[in-house]
Amino acid sequence: MSDPQETLFSFPCSFPIKAMGLANRGLESAVIEIVRRHAxxxxxxxxxxxxxxxxKWISVTVxxxxxxxxxxxxxxxELTAHELVIWAL
Incomplete structure (x- = not known):
């Protein structure tokens, strides 16, 4: 259980992560690779x-x-530092 003052979420929980960038086949694999390292x-x-x-744009939600x-x-x-990711939510 996490500290309630640290976050509004109660862990563990199902959490969507969205990354957006120019439509490029490499974006999906880059996002999956990054997420796989941490989850x-x-x-x-x-x-x-x-x-x-x-x-022109694509969003990848994991x-x-x-x-x-x-x-x-x-x-x-890591997502925001990646060259193919323009936004991460």
Missing amino acids: PGFDETAVSLRPSRGG TIEAHGKPQLDAIYR
């Missing part, structure tokens, strides 16, 4: 892709079983 064994069927209406704020912070740090 080994996550269900790869829990990955969804959504292209923008014009097709739902993981999050075990704490440090894990989520590490994922977001």
